[in-house]
Amino acid sequence: MVKRLLFLGIFFLVGCLIFGAEYRIGAVFAVTGPASWLGDPEKKTVEMLEEEINSQGGINGIPIRVIVEDTKGDETQTVNAVRKLITRDRVLAIIGPSRSGTTLAVIPIVEKYKVPLVSCAAAEAIVKPVKKWVFKTPQTDRFAVEKIYQYMKKKGIKRIGIITGTTGFGAQGRKHLLALAPKYGIEIVADETYAPQDTDMTPQLLRIKAKNPQAIVNWSIVPGQAIVPRNMKELGMNIPLFQSHGFGNIKYVKAAGEAAEGIIFPAGRLLVADLLPDTHPQKKVLMEYKRKYESRYQEPVSTFGGHAYDAFWLIVNALKAVGPDRAKIRDYIENTKNFVGTGGIFNFSPEDHNGLDIEAFEMLTVKNGKFTLLGD
């Protein structure tokens, strides 16, 4: 017993020495595994920012330490990682998780331990209804759908066909597409789906074609968003094709080849940072993040890294202002207004823990194999 106490005492002392003067922030990302395309840029982003802050002397002279845990995109591992961060590392706040499913899994824990969590996952269910300690930085899918419908309304498009993947992302998009259509006076004349392993969407497109819609909305992740445009071209369908904000990676344009020309989709502004007018309030933040990330990692920035960037600064700004107190950090984030991030301009409130609206999206199109602003 004495031995054990002694051991614990030494352990505690060593712990104090190692962890003494630093602010600890936890980060849980799907760095490896099937969702690593989310977690990898997120991890790289927070590591870059951690180094940047510490090289400038930390926060009020105290260095920060971001403890990154890999969740492999798995719910159980995420729950364990968050528990570890809270109980063993005693972090002040948590960035992540990367996926919506993993975020929903850890909400009960952070609520119980009262630790602010800024998720990098998009699902609306994360912040609706509002949970006291949970925030998120990505734009909500619903706003992407509204942005598309707003544009259609302006162009007089009233009859559309939708085709969605049966993945979580596709199913969520389909739900919003169906629910919001009446609000914009749009009629969905065809509603088709496809599975992730499907190689040919011709049958679904034929069904849509038979209903004679004015436009098609395809909501999925790759490879569906490259195959649908190609099949449409093979069938000689010339009506406009709208895709989700998930299309925002120039590599997907390459995968769709010529068929990508003219695809219209909503996206955050990070992708077209250099095309924005200099007067745009986000321009400076976007260009800075893009330049730093790309020169350091030699790979293009992704929207997902941007979500971690926004989450990081929300927490660090709060830490700067109110010091190492979880409850005060939470209150500060909740009252943050006009925070210019990569995802948009955030205005949080007790009723809104995402802080973004439809204006966070910009309509883009593909021209000569490149993204450009759609304009009017």
Add this chain to the structure above:
Amino acid sequence: MNWQNFLQLVLSGITIGSIYAFIGIGFNIIYNTTSIINFAQGEFVMLGGLILYSFHQSFHIPLIPAILLTLILVTLIGIGMERLTLHPVKNPTVLNMIIITIGCSIFLKGVALSIWGREVYHLPFFFPRPPFRIGGASITTQSLVVWVALIISSAFLYFFYRFTLLGKAMRACSVNPVAARLMGIKVKSLITLSFALAAFLGGLAGVTITPISLMDYQRGSLLALKGFAAAVLGGLGKEFGAILAGMALGITESLVAGYISSGYKDAVSLLILLFILFVRPGGIMGSKEEISLREL
């Protein structure tokens, strides 16, 4: 809907089905020698597509030599996989070997992930020209490439297994490895050969379907699921069975998606699969007796 749409649905179904069939016959080869299901078959397909992408698009090797190099490389990977993992096993049981192939599948996927990342890759059609029009329906040149490659490969396999000594010896290994060894057949070498052949065909499937289906590190195993269904439905070990079953699955999926609802297409095709296996446990072309004769 009119007959023109029907024709289009059937043609798309055949395209989808030929992809399933092509992957399905890969399962047959290894089954014909070892009685096992090679769960890394989808990875051969994936490697075929991704390696060709690297040779053709990144190193700018012309298409034909790039395809040949890809096939050689994938075949070598197949041989390497068998030599390094299955070959050294002292007492290979069917279950052991299947689990080893699952391990190989995970390993190959991991390697592909670290080389090519998570991106989806595409290749241009081998004959870039607009789709052919048949009675108002369109069919792409690449679909024809897949069909031709599929038919040539399965005809080759059919004759190989039925009319050559080597082919017959390979089948003997699967029916009864001990008796085969007593007859002087080098069972282990033939297993290596069957992996080489399966990897070659898997690679060929990957090379020809990638322009249609696109490819990423985990797409091979997704497609292999349907390919496996085609192989089982057709009767394991039967080349033409896999083609027939693959086409049946593809056309069913396409027609269900076109006439009923795309949400049900996988469900309907799997129901049909279950039903046929219920009536004919050996698959369309297989016989019950043959299944019961095998030692598992």
